[in-house]
Amino acid sequence: MEQNRKCTNEHCDVGLVKGLDCNEGNDPTSECPFWQKTIEQLEAIEPSVKENPSANNYSLSWTGNALGSQSLKILTERGTPFLVGVIGENDSGKTTFLRLLYLLLRNGKQLTEWTFAGSYTFTAWENVTRFLEFNDSNKIAFPPHTSMSDGRNDGLLHLSMKNKSRFKDFVFTDTTGEWFREWARNANSKNADGAKWIHNNADVFIFFIDCEALIEQKWKAGRSISNLMLRLKDNLDNRKVAVLWAKSDKYKDIQPAIIKKLEKSLKANFDNYKEFKISAYDNDTHKVALDIMNWLVQPEKMALTFIPRAEYEEDYFLNYHKQFQND
Amino acid sequence: MDNKKSILIVGRPNSGKTTFMAQLAERLEMDGEVELEFAPDDRTVIEDAQDRLADGLAIEHTSTATNETLSLPLKWNNQSYILDYPDYGGEQINSIIEQRNVDEHWKVLIEKSDYWLVFVNVDKLTKQKDITTTMINPIEKTGTVSKDFELSKQAFFVELLQMLLYVKGLGLHRTLEVPKICIALSCWDTLEQTTIKPTDYIQEYLPLLNSFIQNIWSANARSIIGLSSQGKALSKDKPDDDYLNEGAFEFGYVIEPNGEKNKDLTWVIANLLAT
Numbered sequence: 306m307e308q309n310r311k312c313t314n315e316h317c318d319v320g321l322v323k324g325l326d327c328n329e330g331n332d333p334t335s336e337c338p339f340w341q342k343t344i345e346q347l348e349a350i351e352p353s354v355k356e357n358p359s360a361n362n363y364s365l366s367w368t369g370n371a372l373g374s375q376s377l378k379i380l381t382e383r384g385t386p387f388l389v390g391v392i393g394e395n396d397s398g399k400t401t402f403l404r405l406l407y408l409l410l411r412n413g414k415q416l417t418e419w420t421f422a423g424s425y426t427f428t429a430w431e432n433v434t435r436f437l438e439f440n441d442s443n444k445i446a447f448p449p450h451t452s453m454s455d456g457r458n459d460g461l462l463h464l465s466m467k468n469k470s471r472f473k474d475f476v477f478t479d480t481t482g483e484w485f486r487e488w489a490r491n492a493n494s495k496n497a498d499g500a501k502w503i504h505n506n507a508d509v510f511i512f513f514i515d516c517e518a519l520i521e522q523k524w525k526a527g528r529s530i531s532n533l534m535l536r537l538k539d540n541l542d543n544r545k546v547a548v549l550w551a552k553s554d555k556y557k558d559i560q561p562a563i564i565k566k567l568e569k570s571l572k573a574n575f576d577n578y579k580e581f582k583i584s585a586y587d588n589d590t591h592k593v594a595l596d597i598m599n600w601l602v603q604p605e606k607m608a609l610t611f612i613p614r615a616e617y618e619e620d621y622f623l624n625y626h627k628q629f630q631n632d
Numbered sequence: 633m634d635n636k637k638s639i640l641i642v643g644r645p646n647s648g649k650t651t652f653m654a655q656l657a658e659r660l661e662m663d664g665e666v667e668l669e670f671a672p673d674d675r676t677v678i679e680d681a682q683d684r685l686a687d688g689l690a691i692e693h694t695s696t697a698t699n700e701t702l703s704l705p706l707k708w709n710n711q712s713y714i715l716d717y718p719d720y721g722g723e724q725i726n727s728i729i730e731q732r733n734v735d736e737h738w739k740v741l742i743e744k745s746d747y748w749l750v751f752v753n754v755d756k757l758t759k760q761k762d763i764t765t766t767m768i769n770p771i772e773k774t775g776t777v778s779k780d781f782e783l784s785k786q787a788f789f790v791e792l793l794q795m796l797l798y799v800k801g802l803g804l805h806r807t808l809e810v811p812k813i814c815i816a817l818s819c820w821d822t823l824e825q826t827t828i829k830p831t832d833y834i835q836e837y838l839p840l841l842n843s844f845i846q847n848i849w850s851a852n853a854r855s856i857i858g859l860s861s862q863g864k865a866l867s868k869d870k871p872d873d874d875y876l877n878e879g880a881f882e883f884g885y886v887i888e889p890n891g892e893k894n895k896d897l898t899w900v901i902a903n904l905l906a907t
Binding site for chain 2: 362363364365366368369384405408409410411412413414415420421422423424425427428430431432434435437438465467470472585590591
C-alpha cells in the first residue's frame with residue numbers, strides 16, 4: 306500500500322499513519338473508493354513524482370515543473386481553477402508575457418483584488434524568467450522559441466491567489482504556437498488536440514497578435530491570425546478575450562489596411578473582447594500587463610464553472626512532443 | 633515530554649542557525665524572557681560553536697553529514713516547550729527542494745511542530761534586475777543565460793514553506809493559525825540601513841515571500857523580525873577583542889517587528905510563542 310499519502314477522505318489518515326484502519330471500515334483499504342481515488346490522483350501526476358526513492362521518504366505531489374491537464378487534479382480539492390488560455394502563433398510573445406506577469410508579482414506588484422499565495426510550478430516559471438533578468442554583462446536574452454522538441458516543460462503554469470479570505474488557483478496555458486497553427490489549419494488534426502483542449506476548457510483567453518510578424522510577412526501573417534480568430538470563435542460564447550498587439554513598439558509600421566482588416570475580424574468573431582498594446586520596450590508595459598489580468602479576472606467571470614476534464618484520456622501538455630513527432 | 637509544544641528551526645546553509653542556537657543557549661541560563669527548564673541530554677551539537685564564540689571567532693560551517701538534533705527544553709510563562717534544532721547542515725534543506733522528498737526524521741519533526749522559526753539570511757541580498765525593474769533598449773537584446781538553474785531566493789522559501797505545510801497535511805487553501813511562524817531575517821548587522829523595520833524590509837526585498845506569508849498565516853500567527861546573533865562580523869581566524877573581553881553573551885540583538893532593538897535573544901522564542 307502507498308504510504309505517506311493523504312487520503313482524499315479528509316477525515317481519514319490511513320495513508321499517513323502506519324497501522325491505522327480505513328475510516329470507512331474497508332479491509333483491505335485498497336477497496337475503499339476514497340483510497341482508490343488517492344491512488345488514481347497519484348498516478349495522474351508526472352512520472353517523476355511517482356518515483357519514491359525510499360519507502361521512508363515522503364515525496365511531494367508536485368515537481369515545480371509545468372503541470373499537465375491530468376495533474377490539474379491536484380488543484381481541484383479547493384475548487385475549480387481559473388484557466389487562462391494563452392493563444393498565439395510561434396514567437397508572438399506568449400512565453401515572455403507570462404513570465405513578465407510572474408516577475409511583476411515576484412517584485413511586489415499586485416492585481417487589484419488578488420495577491421500571490423503560492424505556486425506549484427516555480428521551476429517552470431523561473432526556468433524562463435532568468436532570460437528576462439539582466440546578466441553580469443547587464444543584458445537580457447529573451448526566452449527562446451518554444452519549439453516542439455526543445456524539451457522545455459511547457460504546459461500549465463500555476464499561481465495560487467487570494468482575494469480577502471478567498472483562495473483561487475489561476476492556471477495559464479504555456480504551449481508552442483504550432484498547436485494553434487495546426488488547429489487553425491485543420492481542427493480535426495491529431496496535432497490540434499491540445500489546442501482544442503484549451504479552447505474547450507479555458508475560462509478566458511489571451512489572444513496574441515504579433516506586430517513584428519505583420520510587418521515582416523504582411524497579410525500572410527495576418528491571414529494566419531485571422532484564421533485563428535475564426536477557430537476560437539466556435540463555441541466561444543461570452544468568454545472574454547484579451548487581444549494583445551504584442552511587440553507594439555512596431556505597431557505604427559504595420560500596413561493600415563492590415564490593421565483595419567484584423568480589427569474588422571475581431572469585431573466579427575469576438576463578442577466580449579478588449580484590445581491592449583504591449584511591448585517590452587514601453588514605459589507602461591507593467592501597467593498594461595496588470596490591466597490585462599485585472600480585466601480578465603473581473604468577478605463576473607469567476608463564477609464560470611470550469612471543471613478540469615479528469616476523464617480526458619490523454620495529457621496533451623505532457624505528450625505533445627511525442628504526438629507531433631509520431632503523427 | 634511528548635505532549636509539550638514544539639518549535640522547529642529551519643533555514644538554508646549559512647543562515648546563522650547554529651550561531652543563534654549557541655548564543656541562545658547561553659542566554660537561556662541568564663535572565664531572559666525564556667528559560668532553560670533543565671539541562672538538555674546532549675548539547676554537543678552547539679559546543680564547538682560556543683567554544684568558537686568564546687574565543688571571539690566566527691563559527692565553522694555545519695557539515696552536511698551531521699545528523700543530530702539538539703532539543704532544548706524551555707520554559708516560558710510557566711509552560712514547557714521543546715526547541716528542536718536539526719543540525720543537518722542547511723544543505724539538507726536545499727536537498728529537500730531539489731529531491732522533492734523529506735526523510736523520516738524531518739517528517740517527524742515537521743509533523744510534531746507547532747511553531748516554525750525560519751531563518752532567511754539578508755547578507756548580500758539584492759534585488760534582481762529584470763525587465764520589470766529596468767527599462768531595456770532593443771539593441772541590448774544580445775544577452776545569454778547561464779545553463780545552471782536555481783530558484784530565486786523568494787521562490788525557494790515559498791516552495792520550502794509549501795513543502796513543510798504539505799508534509800504537515802496542510803494545503804494552500806485556508807488561512808492558518810497553527811503552526812505559528814516567525815521569519816527571522818538573519819545577519820541583520822550586515823545591512824547598510826539597520827534602522828529599517830523588518831516588515832518594511834521583507835516587503836522591499838522579498839515581496840513574493842511576504843505576500844505568501846501574509847496570505848497563508850493569519851495576522852496573529854506570523855511575525856517578521858531582524859536578527860543578529862553575533863551583533864557584529866567575526867573573523868574565522870582572528871579573535872575579536874570585544875568578544876574576548878566582554879564575553880560572547882554580551883553580543884547579538886533582535887529587531888522587533890516595530891523596529892525596536894532588543895538585546896535579549898530569548899525574546900525571539902518568547903515572541904514566537906506569544907504570537
